[in-house]
Amino acid sequence: MTELAGLEVGEQGFGGMALAEVYGPTDEASALATLHHALDAGIRLIDTADVYGAGSNERLVGRVLRERRDEVVLATKFGFLRDPAPGGPRFRGDPAYVREAVQGSLGRLGVERIELYYYHRVDPRVPIEETVGALAELVAEGVVERIGLSEVTAAELERAHAVHPITAVQSEWSIWSRDVETAVIPTAARLGVGFVAYSPLGRGFLVSPVTQLPEGDLRRNFPRFDAERLAANAPIGETVRAVAEAEGITPAQLALAWLGEQGRALGVDVVPIPSTRRPERIDENLAASGIRLSAAALAALEPLGARVAGDRARHVGDISQGRERTEAAG
Template sequence: MASSKEAQIVEVPRLGLGHSDLEISRIGLGCMGMSEFYGTADETESIKTLHGALDLGINFFDTADMYGPHKNEELLGKAFGDRWDRLVLATKFAILRDDQGGFAGLDGRPEYVRSACDASLKRLGVDTIDLYYMHRRDPNVPIEDTVGAMKGLVTAGKVRYLGLSEVTAEELRTAHAIHPISALQSEYSLWSREPEAEIFEVCGELGITFVSYSPLGRGFLTGKIPSRDSLSPGDWRLQNPRFTDEAIAKNRVFVSLLEEIAAQKGATAAQVALNWVLGQNEELVTIPGTTKVSRLKENLAATQFQLSDDEEARIRAALPEETAGARY
């Protein structure tokens, strides 16, 4: 293949979104890191990247009310105010933040669902949200009540399609029986393969698109984080169990494997990681995050080559049974 590190992007593959009439790019853009968690935010650079993503053919953008908190939705509202007709927007509710930005629990009560949606619509500056996710399930509220309220938002014309994030197969079935679920978003990558056990099968059975977040292992699988010293002070990953010194050392096996394959393909470790994720499920899209147009181009070039059966088998055979450190 042409050198994927600087490959010219010709066409971004697209996929029908679940129970909808929408088509979305198989590589979308996760926008969380543009507002917090991974270092200092740069609004000008972020808007440049958001516009660049559209120009490159990415049309699926993922945010949530808790990112910032609230600032990420405001950023997208500012960036896309005159461009909404060119993209599919997904946002989420349920994770609460306090006035200091701390995490304050979950809320899936019907009245909160409705108020959260209204607040997101205002911040984004839109009349309708394309895809509205329950970010996490509130264990104190029956999922039937939460999804019932989400169904009411569709009826009211405030939301077009519904999604869930990080739920069990049983919860997904229960929700889908109340109203068609178009997308199920969960973490999935070489070092987070839990959805393979059951979720993939249920999504396929019910016609639900699987959305993989953190396909690059929060940046670790790119090979750009050899130690904790690579992270800036205040970076959320410094508090994550997979980014302790011990875990980084043990998890280096993932990066070594990716770099080995990448060298043979004329690609980067990130491109091999993304290509692998896309190849595991034909009804899957992924939303790697970045704040740079150059990284967008690198990510999109991951669709320009194919891993051979032998390479797939080598990767599977070399993967550790467990990743060092819990996901959260």
């Protein structure tokens, strides 16, 4: 059983975002079946956010919680504004909003307490100490059990952890998204903070060829998925799939096993939260547990991250990658 700073969550969690309409239309019955299958398969950590589907994803998870609350370690997030004004702020982290957001999530989820409550994106107008101070009050009141941060820099993590212990940092980490290894992960390891890796399969890019994206697909918003960069990045996906074949496992299992190897090498407890709409994919992903990759596989995968064309976000300043560039530039 993998722990995040003492919170038992299992070796993998389930990322709920794909069950909102971010990669195209979905339906509630299939989404509920997928969530139930995840729990049946032994997953404990269910990860959602108030912004996914403008709150609909939390309500969906809430329907499952009404039947199976004791089986779930619940994680949700706040801070992304669902309907920002044109040209206005897209994130909020002021103490008043922290309280407003948590009450909204509790209502949609139908629960009295959230095990792991993440600050989804950093509001540049509010010192992170103020936001974490407000979250610490929720912990003292028993509304929130533990605090998480998403897409923070190493310096922001240090400052936040000085106010209240942080259980987990959640950021993108995969074979083709490795910027967090420079500073965030070493800092998390030193502080005893766990790491929750979202998009561990590269938003599907590492699993199967991605050549054309349908209308409504969230990946259209990411630079590395535009037509020109997709073509430039194609050899990365091809290498991943070739290495997986040589190892006798699927590309998804390779990507998840690689994260496990990296976590051990860098001294951080890592829990990936792959997202899917297909129950059989959950079983495939969980089968990565215990896989150890050969030295040849690790050597073949090592240089791929440096070859990626395109940042992992359109507004790179919103994520740790962009802000750490700014910090490094002085």
